[in-house]
Amino acid sequence: MTTQLYSHEIHLQHITPPGHPERVDRLIAVAEALSAPEFxxxxxxxxxxxxxxxxxxxxxxxxxxxIRSSMPSEGYVQFAPDTHISAxxxxxxxxxxxxxxxxxxxxxxxxxxxxxVAIRPPGHHAEIDTxxxxxxxxxxxxxxxxxxxxxxxxRVAIVDWDVHHGNGxxxxxxxxxxxxxxSTHQMPLYPGSGYENETGVGNIHNVPLREDDDGLVFRDAFxxxxxxxxxxxxxxxxxxSAGFDAHYRDxxxxxxxxxxxxxxxxxxxxxxxxxxxxxxxxxxxxGGYDLRGLGESTAAHVNRLMRG
Ligand SMILES: [Zn+2]
Numbered sequence: 001m002t003t004q005l006y007s008h009e010i011h012l013q014h015i016t017p018p019g020h021p022e023r024v025d026r027l028i029a030v031a032e033a034l035s036a037p038e039f040x041x042x043x044x045x046x047x048x049x050x051x052x053x054x055x056x057x058x059x060x061x062x063x064x065x066x067i068r069s070s071m072p073s074e075g076y077v078q079f080a081p082d083t084h085i086s087a088x089x090x091x092x093x094x095x096x097x098x099x100x101x102x103x104x105x106x107x108x109x110x111x112x113x114x115x116x117v118a119i120r121p122p123g124h125h126a127e128i129d130t131x132x133x134x135x136x137x138x139x140x141x142x143x144x145x146x147x148x149x150x151x152x153x154x155r156v157a158i159v160d161w162d163v164h165h166g167n168g169x170x171x172x173x174x175x176x177x178x179x180x181x182x183s184t185h186q187m188p189l190y191p192g193s194g195y196e197n198e199t200g201v202g203n204i205h206n207v208p209l210r211e212d213d214d215g216l217v218f219r220d221a222f223x224x225x226x227x228x229x230x231x232x233x234x235x236x237x238x239x240x241s242a243g244f245d246a247h248y249r250d251x252x253x254x255x256x257x258x259x260x261x262x263x264x265x266x267x268x269x270x271x272x273x274x275x276x277x278x279x280x281x282x283x284x285x286x287g288g289y290d291l292r293g294l295g296e297s298t299a300a301h302v303n304r305l306m307r308g
Contacts, residue, residue, distance in 0.1 A: 003043065004103060005116050007099070008046055011118075012028070015086035016086075026294060058137070064137075071085055072086065083135065097142050100140065105151075108151045114283070119285055123168070124138065124166035127168045128171065141158075143282065144173075147236075157233055159226060159269060160241035161185075163186050165191060181200070186246070194208055214256040227272065230269075239282050241284060242284060259300035260300060262300050262304075266300075
């Protein structure tokens, strides 16, 4: 497999208040984990600044303008509950979205089989015109719409294994039969959505897990629900909202996954990508707030992407 890694130092300049879990150190931990010799063959690519117009694939211009114009000249301000912005946050957003789109271009241009996009802020809680839960714009939703518009495909499957439900992604595509959204997440937990009876137009597949559920329950959710749904949908691209806060060490979640569970799930999604998508799979970092858990889990995920 040819695997690309996208990141950029601008993501270290999106500053949140002291003690905030979504912090600069997260990406440093990811970079350190991916600097081990086993990742020598990873193709490292700089993120690309996105043309702001492309954000309108998902978000209205008024919302985009509001975020951009709210950036402070120094320090940080609260833009939405739990969601802070600093002077360089808008640049970090634009490079983060751009990284996802560059990765999509790479898998459609056959420069890569798959890619991991290490960015912040995360995106899966951002709704069409609402920033929340550390997320400003919805990186993965924009990537999905871009793949349709730029590469002429119809069906995109988004799989979200972050411990929190990807309410934003679900809301954006709730009535869109061409985008499938499948999620495992802890319930009850922030943001409160993600019940099994939230099914959209048959394109939404929520598999809520309970506090203390472990890898066996997680794997069963994939085997019994997520993977059959992907199989029925036959996507042309698989996108992953790769949050690693379902790791047992994570302070924000109560699930008990270990790095090997992310390795396993990655392999299963790669099997689907091989069957339907000519291997095309792009994974975007979402949550993950214990630095050791995040590093170990990212390493397991990316190692699997490279190894096939
Ligand atoms: Zn999360």
